[in-house]
Amino acid sequence: MPRSLSSPSRFGIMNSEKIHCGNGEANMKTVIAFSGGKDSTLALHKIQQDPAFEVDSLLVTLTEGFDRVSIHGVRYKMLKQQSESLGIPLREVWIPQDCPNEVYQERMGNAVSGMLDDGITHMVFGDIHLADVRAYREEMLEGTGITPVFPLWGREVGELGREFINLGFKTVLTCIDLEQLDRSFAGRVYDKDFLQDYPEKCDVCGENGEFHTFVFDGPNFGFPIGYELGEERVAPDVRTGRDRFLFRDVVPK
Structure with missing residues (x-):
């Protein structure tokens, strides 16, 4: 599907057109922003209960030379076991230790471009109530054609x-x-x-x-x-x- 070019996102991707499936809202191809922790796993579970979404992969950020999930510190090997048990492949983004923001932006931008090439239309996050974090994610995806989804948002x-x-x-x-x-x-x-x-x-x-x-x-x-x-x-x-x-x-x- 051709994409219109408009204002660039924070990732440097220019695409203002929302991509929709031919059958309306059914089977929206989705990536889960995944850390291996409880919130992203529960968000995944919620989306799996909704027939409108088709979960394509788990987006994970890993640290080079450390072979662990960034911030959480969980071993890459354990993450791969989660992927196998869940039956969902990993979509890996590797970043250097003490990663400069511009490098992070570049590598995430490449990941988003890959998602668009694969027909991804939505990305799911496990955030609950931190408005600044949600705003950051929305800003990052604005203009890319990928819609952020927050299934746990506002819950007590x-x-x-x-x-x-x-x-x-x-x-x-x-x-x-x-x-x-x-x-x-x-x-x-x-x-x-x-x-x-x-x-x-x-x-x-x-x-x-x-x-x-x-x-x-x-x-x-x-x-x-x-x-x-x-x-x-x-x-x-x-x-x-x-x-x-x-x-x-x-x-x-």
Whole structure:
């Protein structure tokens, strides 16, 4: 389908025309912005319940020379096991360590161009209530022809956390912010006992960066992913230089 050229997106892609399927809203080819954590996995599950969407792939950002999911720190090998269990291929974007913004923009722009070539019309995000993050994603995709979708947006976080557990999802905390949570939370499974112990002042879905997770089983998984907890590593806050983020490695079993 020919694309009209209009104002460029932040990725440098010029395309203002929305691409629609011939049968209206059915079977919209979709990519999931995926980290391996609970919010993106639940967003995937929601979209899979909607016959209007056809999930094509999981978009993942990985760090070169580190072979881990950017920010979350989960091993690439574990991510590939998630992909296999979910039955959905990965669409990988590799970025350098300490990636400059212009390099990130370039590589994500190349990824978006590849999506357009593959007929992708929608990208799904697991954001819940951070308006600035949503606005950033919308701005990045504006003018590309790919529509952002936020299936969890506006949900009450306590309700969403309980729903995640009640649906049968199982996830483990792989990174915590030591300024917000006690180090004992690293490596814990996100379950009803976790919710009881969780500080009331913190966002139970971790939307404010309290924690990140790795999902190892759920209703849309073909098989559970075996893992063991590995070593702990503390990383500094790049703004202050103080030790702040505790990573608990998740190792293939």
